[in-house]
Amino acid sequence: MRLSHAWFALQAIAGREVAKFVRQGGRFASALVRPLLWLVVFAAGFQNVFGVSIIPPYDTYIPYQVYIVPGLLGMVLLFNGMQSSLAMVYDREMGMMRLLLTAPLPRGYLLFAKLLAGTVLSVLQAYVFLVIAWLFGVEVPWSGWLTALPVIVLAGMMLGALGLLLSVQVRQLENFAGTMNFVIFPMFFVSPALYPLWKLEESGAAIVHAVAQWNPFTHAVEAIRFALYGQLAATSLAIVVGCLAVFFILAVRGYDPQRGMLRRAGGKPG
Secondary structure, three states: OHHHHHHHHHHHHHHHHHHHHEEEEHHHHHHHHHHHHHHHHHHHOOOOOOOOOOOOOOOOOOHHHHHHHHHHHHHHHHHHHHHHHHHHHHHHOOOHHHHHHOOOOOOOHHHHHHHHHHHHHHHHHHHHHHHHHOOOOOOOOOOHHHHHHHHHHHHHHHHHHHHHHHHHHHHHHHHHHHHHHHHHHHHHHOOOOOOOOOHHHOOOOHHHHHHHHHHHHOOOOOOOOHHOOOOOOHHHHHHHHHHHHHHHHHHHHHHHOOOOEEEEEHHHEE
């Protein structure tokens, strides 16, 4: 694979994704409306219900609005990752992915370029949300905007790779919305995005607490939370990187633009 060919392919794929995103103004608005509702409306009502104690990475008591910012950043990344996978299913049905994968480049690289393009859009939306949160008076250390960038990129890639893997499994566009909801909402609510996990344990919800520990989104949120305060959540970051690798490898192995998931046993489509 020549570097010039790889670079031109990346430019073409990323340019197409950006052009599609620019044309879909509603997609950008909806990506910000959801977290803003939690930040402005729900947080105002819940801040006296969910008191946040002094827990790492915080060194003092914090308002509830400050606590949920990393979780809402994760929400932006999660929903955009799923939206990108929806576009993959659409492109596969319309034949665009089959055309793309006829390019003389490894399939893994082409899918990685799609993943990278989607991640760039996710990160841009995340930082726009940070700006809006700042305008609403939610303060995050300015240095955290920089230290969190690589973690937000990795988290966005991990969630995008999960969406890519889902696009392998879902064969028809009309089935994808239900699959998205089945994945998005359990991942989001069974995580520390809206409340600390110790509250689950303290309230006796041991099973939910245990499930949350195995939730990749939990570790994405925690890695972002610590990074915003210049700290490293090494375990959570390692899990994010590991899940990214696993999700992407499985997606590359299973993706077939014509037949969806190819059942490896027997080599015939299911």
